[in-house]
Amino acid sequence: MAGLKHFLLRVLTTLLLLAVPVLGVWTFVKAEEWGLWFPPIVSSYGAGIDNLFYVILWMVTVTFVGTELLLVWFVFRYSKRDPTRAVYTHGNHTLELVWTAIPALLMIFVAFSQMEAWSDVKLNFPEEGPYTVEKPLMEVYASQFDWRVRYPDAQGNFQGADVIEVPYDITVPADTKVVFRLKSRDVLHSFFVPVFRLKQDAVPGMEIPVWFEATQPGDYDLICAELCGWGHYKMAGRIHVLPKDEFDTWLAAKRAALYATE
Amino acid sequence: MIERCHRSAALLAAAALSSLACRFEPKVPELRYSLNRPAVDKNPDLAGDLGAQAQLEGALELMFGTPAGPRYLAAAEWLEGGFDPNYWGEDHVKADEAGWSALVASNRAAYRQQLAAIRAGEFDALDRPRFADDLWARWQALRADIPAGGPDAEYLTTADGQKVTWREEALFRFENYYPTLANSASFYSNQCYHCHGAEGGGNGSTSSFLEPRPRDYRKGVFKFTALKGKARPRHEDLFRVLTEGIYTTAMPSFRRFTDAQLHGLVDYVRLLAIRGETEGLLVSFYAPEEGLNFDNVRENYDLVVERWREASEFFITYAGEVPEPTSERIAHGRALFTTAGEKGGANCVSCHGPDGRGGGVSAWEPGKEGKEYAKDEWGNQIQPRDLTRGVFRFGRRPIDLFRRIYAGINGTPMPEHFGMTISENGAQRTLNESDLWDLVFFVRTLSTHSAVASHDGGHEREAK
Ligand SMILES: [Cu+2]
Numbered sequence: 001m002a003g004l005k006h007f008l009l010r011v012l013t014t015l016l017l018l019a020v021p022v023l024g025v026w027t028f029v030k031a032e033e034w035g036l037w038f039p040p041i042v043s044s045y046g047a048g049i050d051n052l053f054y055v056i057l058w059m060v061t062v063t064f065v066g067t068e069l070l071l072v073w074f075v076f077r078y079s080k081r082d083p084t085r086a087v088y089t090h091g092n093h094t095l096e097l098v099w100t101a102i103p104a105l106l107m108i109f110v111a112f113s114q115m116e117a118w119s120d121v122k123l124n125f126p127e128e129g130p131y132t133v134e135k136p137l138m139e140v141y142a143s144q145f146d147w148r149v150r151y152p153d154a155q156g157n158f159q160g161a162d163v164i165e166v167p168y169d170i171t172v173p174a175d176t177k178v179v180f181r182l183k184s185r186d187v188l189h190s191f192f193v194p195v196f197r198l199k200q201d202a203v204p205g206m207e208i209p210v211w212f213e214a215t216q217p218g219d220y221d222l223i224c225a226e227l228c229g230w231g232h233y234k235m236a237g238r239i240h241v242l243p244k245d246e247f248d249t250w251l252a253a254k255r256a257a258l259y260a261t262e
Numbered sequence: 263m264i265e266r267c268h269r270s271a272a273l274l275a276a277a278a279l280s281s282l283a284c285r286f287e288p289k290v291p292e293l294r295y296s297l298n299r300p301a302v303d304k305n306p307d308l309a310g311d312l313g314a315q316a317q318l319e320g321a322l323e324l325m326f327g328t329p330a331g332p333r334y335l336a337a338a339e340w341l342e343g344g345f346d347p348n349y350w351g352e353d354h355v356k357a358d359e360a361g362w363s364a365l366v367a368s369n370r371a372a373y374r375q376q377l378a379a380i381r382a383g384e385f386d387a388l389d390r391p392r393f394a395d396d397l398w399a400r401w402q403a404l405r406a407d408i409p410a411g412g413p414d415a416e417y418l419t420t421a422d423g424q425k426v427t428w429r430e431e432a433l434f435r436f437e438n439y440y441p442t443l444a445n446s447a448s449f450y451s452n453q454c455y456h457c458h459g460a461e462g463g464g465n466g467s468t469s470s471f472l473e474p475r476p477r478d479y480r481k482g483v484f485k486f487t488a489l490k491g492k493a494r495p496r497h498e499d500l501f502r503v504l505t506e507g508i509y510t511t512a513m514p515s516f517r518r519f520t521d522a523q524l525h526g527l528v529d530y531v532r533l534l535a536i537r538g539e540t541e542g543l544l545v546s547f548y549a550p551e552e553g554l555n556f557d558n559v560r561e562n563y564d565l566v567v568e569r570w571r572e573a574s575e576f577f578i579t580y581a582g583e584v585p586e587p588t589s590e591r592i593a594h595g596r597a598l599f600t601t602a603g604e605k606g607g608a609n610c611v612s613c614h615g616p617d618g619r620g621g622g623v624s625a626w627e628p629g630k631e632g633k634e635y636a637k638d639e640w641g642n643q644i645q646p647r648d649l650t651r652g653v654f655r656f657g658r659r660p661i662d663l664f665r666r667i668y669a670g671i672n673g674t675p676m677p678e679h680f681g682m683t684i685s686e687n688g689a690q691r692t693l694n695e696s697d698l699w700d701l702v703f704f705v706r707t708l709s710t711h712s713a714v715a716s717h718d719g720g721h722e723r724e725a726k
Contacts, residue, residue, distance in 0.1 A: 146507060146514050161706030165658065167507050167515035185510075230468075236518050259584045261661045 006081045014076040021068035025061070042220060042241070043196035044177075044213035048117040050197065055113060059106060121198070125211050126177035133209045136179040140170065142189035142202040145231035147222060154255060164254050171240040173247035174217045182208045190226035193239055199225055214241040293329035293451055293460040295322065298480060298538065301545045308548045317554050318544060325563055326537040329451065329460060332443045334533065337564070347567065351529035352440045354497050366437050368521040373436045376401075380432045383413060393452065393523060396445040400435055404428070441526035443533060449523060450530050457512065462534030464640070472512045475642055479531060480538025482569070483639050483673040486656035490669040490678065493576035494535075494569050500528040508655045532570060539566045578665045580695065587703040595704025598684070598697060606685030608693060608701060613646035613675060618708040620646040624675070639673035646676070652709025663702045664695075 031037045041047055131137045139158055141148045149170045153162035172178050182191055184202035191210065192199045200210045222237035242250055297319060303309045308318070327333035334347035346353070355361045370377065372391070379387045385405055390398050409415050413429040420426060426434075441449070451460070457476040459466040464478030477484065483492075486508065487499040504524045507515030516524055543562040544554065552558065585591065600616055601607020612624040625646045627634040635643040647653070656662055670678040679701075682693045 143510075144512075146509075148509065159652065159709065161652075161658070161709060163652075163658075165509070167505075167509070168517035231514075234514075234518070238518075258659050260659065261580045261582070261584060 003081070006079075010076060010079045013079070014072055017068075017075055018072050021065050021072075024068075025065065028057075028061075039195050040216075041195065041197065042214055042216045042218070043193075043198060044215060045117065045120050046195070046197040048120060052114050052117055056110065059110075121211075125179060125209060129177050131177060131179040131211075133179055136181050136209065137172065138170070138178075139181045139183060139207075140191060140202075141183050141185055142191065142224065142228075142235075143185035144187065144229050145224075145235040147191075147224075147235070147237035151251065151254070162255070162258060164251075164258065168237050169240060170222065170237060171242060171247065171250060172214060173244045174214050174241045176244055176247075177211060177213045179209060179211045182210050187228050188226045189224050189228045189235070192223050192225035193220060194223075195220045196239075201226055214239075217241045217243050217246075293455070295319075295326075295329060295461050295537070298461070298463065298541055298545065301542060305545055305548055307550050308545060311550070314548065314550070314554065318541070318548070321544070321554055321559050322537060322541055325540065325559070326533060327443075329447050330444065332447050332530065332533055334536075335563070337560075345571070348443060350532065351497055351525050355440070355525055365440070365521040365525065369437050369439050372520045373439070376436055377433055380413075380429060380436070383429075385413075393449045393519070394439065394441065394445065395448070396442045397436065397439045401432065404432055404435065440522050443526075443529060446523075446526035446530040450527060453516070454527070462531065462538060468512075473642075474511055474644070475640065476512065478538075478640055479535040480542060481639060481673070482535050482539040482566070484535075485671050485673055487573075487669075487672065488578055488662075488665050489573060489576040490578050490680070491576045492669075492672050494573045496573045496577070497525075497528055497532075500531055501525060502656075504528065506657070510653050510655065536566050536570060539569075578668055580661065580664065584660045585696070585699050587706070591700045592703045592707055594697075595700035595702070598693075598701055599704050606690075608679060608682065608684060608697070610701070614649055615646075618649035618705075620648040622646060636675050638675070644674055649705055649708045660699070660702050660706070663705060664698055667698055667701050667705075 038050065041050065125133050135156055137151070139150045141150065146167055147170065148165060148167045150158060151164040151166075152158045153160045157163070182200055182202045183206070184204045186204060188204070189202040190199060191202060193212075196212050196214065198210070198212050200208060202208065218241055220239045220241065222239050224232055224235035226232075228235065297315060302315065308314055325335045334350075336346055336348060340346065355365060376388050376391065379385070388401070408428050413432070414427050417426045417428045417431040450458075454466075456466045456468045457472070458464055458479070459469070459476075462477075462479035464476045466476065469476045482494055484495040484499065484503075486503055487493065487495040489496065489499070501524060503513070504516045504527060507513055516527070540563050543566065544559065547558075547562075548554070598608040599610040599614075599618075601609070602611060603609035611622055613622045614620055615622040615625070623631070625635055626632065627636050627643070635645050638644040652658070654663065654666070656666065666676075668678070668680045670676045679693055680695075680698065683690055684693055684697075685691070
């Protein structure tokens with residue numbers, strides 16, 4: 001009788017523990033359906049960034065499922081009704097070497113596999129095309145608790161009288177490599193456009209070049225991803241991606257409107 | 263040992279349960295309008311008379327309601343003339359076709375989920391819109407009344423015989439949403455109250471940390487208008503402040519909200535300002551012999567509302583195009599800017615300094631030169647703008663600067679310049695539009711680094 005009770009308890013515990021990896025994996029499988037997964041990708045390098053995530057996700061999934069199953073099996077296999085004395089064992093040198101070397105190799109693999117994506121986003125600025133680091137499309141100013149964009153005058157000056165300044169709404173052309181300078185007027189902020197998979201801190205005193213290529217016209221959220229003060233939560237903006245020719249007409253109209261007198 | 267374990271397990275379970283039971287809902291504090299204390303204390307007759315103060319509060323509540331139910335008292339003559347202050351903004355925006363279609367477009371974008379659900383007939387799938395409780399209440403009332411014939415039954419027939427279904431009516435209400443004053447008041451308490459205060463006194467809890475301080479609306483003085491003659495702001499002026507923000511001050515841009523919500527806020531700011539101004543008049547003229555009689559109150563209320571109604575008559579228009587900024591014009595602008603008043607110039611130098619950086623001789627409080635800046639209308643120090651920084655708080659278009667220099671900045675030392683007397687080539691004349699353009703073009707050159715360097719002979723400071 002007592003034996004049966006123990007056996008049932010053993011099975012129950014094992015099943016409960018088994019639920020952890022099963023539920024864990026299942027939420028990931030279902031996440032997309034539940035709308036908990038990533039927003040769409042709207043930049044040229046977004047897929048590369050997501051791939052980094054997936055590589056690591058697969059690595060941890062295999063490790064997670066493997067160790068969990070081992071744990072479940074141990075719980076089932078070594079459950080003893082009668083108290084037995086634990087057995088002491090001294091370390092196993094080979095085993096320790098193996099479990100140090102494998103993660104180290106994995107880390108090196110991660111380090112190398114991200115290099116291309118990193119340099120794509122942060123180092124390889126477009127050298128030709130309408131916008132370059134020397135001749136950016138715009139400057140984006142972060143300040144507590146506003147985003148502002150400044151477009152240069154027709155000669156490309158950012159300081160002159162004819163620059164265009166707009167709060168909140170940042171308009172950019174689609175299918176074009178856009179370079180801009182990111183500045184902060186006060187404290188640290190971070191320029192984060194989830195659909196671009198682009199995140200860059202704005203640092204007071206620095207002019208940081210940033211680039212992206214938007215692949216889909218549309219309106220996308222910009223948020224501040226660095227706690228910057230009490231109003232951080234409302235430091236939002238919007239990116240309007242316009243088809244290339246529409247963008248040019250838009251900018252020309254903006255420039256002309258500078259000289260309106262109404 | 264075991265008992266302690268049980269107890270902590272029970273505590274944990276209780277904590278888990280209670281966190282499930284209480285949903286987090288931010289509470290908006292219940293606001294009430296209080297009297298403008300410093301103003302009341304200045305009138306000794308009123309300061310000592312609690313009865314009169316209560317009477318004043320009652321009169322104000324009668325005219326303007328409470329934060330939960332703000333409402334203008336509408337005079338019969340106004341209503342007859344087609345003016346209802348309770349629909350001031352809505353009527354105003356509707357009269358402007360472009361403004362209204364922008365409002366409808368912004369509602370369509372903001373409520374696309376609701377519009378799609380109504381079109382699909384999935385009435386249970388509608389999300390409750392944020393900060394639009396009145397819209398939600400109207401929708402729910404409409405929905406409760408949908409007759410047996412369903413949403414495609416006829417709701418009404420218009421005068422020209424067009425049939426409108428319930429569904430079309432529902433779509434119409436979302437697309438043409440314009441908030442009530444009460445809704446805007448609760449929106450204000452959520453977004454503006456902590457800076458501008460319940461009565462718009464510029465004394466919210468955040469205000470003491472800010473420089474410049476948030477605006478005290480109760481004087482009716484607003485800095486950034488396109489008007490001359492120190493007029494009250496137009497609806498458009500306040501709306502522009504809300505969409506653009508006031509750069510380099512704490513006043514942010516509120517573009518993340520819909521046009522309708524911002525127009526509603528303008529309406530509420532106007533109500534607070536009119537309330538504050540009326541209060542100010544009643545408080546300063548209160549005399550115990552007269553008390554607060556009805557005629558007196560009505561007279562002051564009418565006077566204040568009238569000032570706001572006539573604001574657009576003061577709009578500074580300029581017919582024609584912005585002239586070419588030739589080098590002669592810029593040179594002339596520089597001469598006007600840098601020549602002192604005694605020598606017949608436009609005297610900008612006295613405040614903005616010869617280099618435009620804002621340290622001129624008149625920038626200071628008399629007797630405290632170099633230590634304390636002169637005060638603005640609200641009693642705070644204010645520095646004449648450093649024009650080399652290229653920061654223009656109400657727009658950088660030439661026409662914006664033209665209007666700035668034309669009319670000055672209300673409530674600050676920056677004076678009106680149009681029509682001031684200057685003397686040139688030995689002859690006296692008044693500053694005209696062409697001179698204003700020259701000043702505009704010169705001021706605009708100040709904000710480019712190279713122009714600054716050549717202008718003040720070798721200062722190497724970067725224009726920020
Ligand atoms: Cu921020």
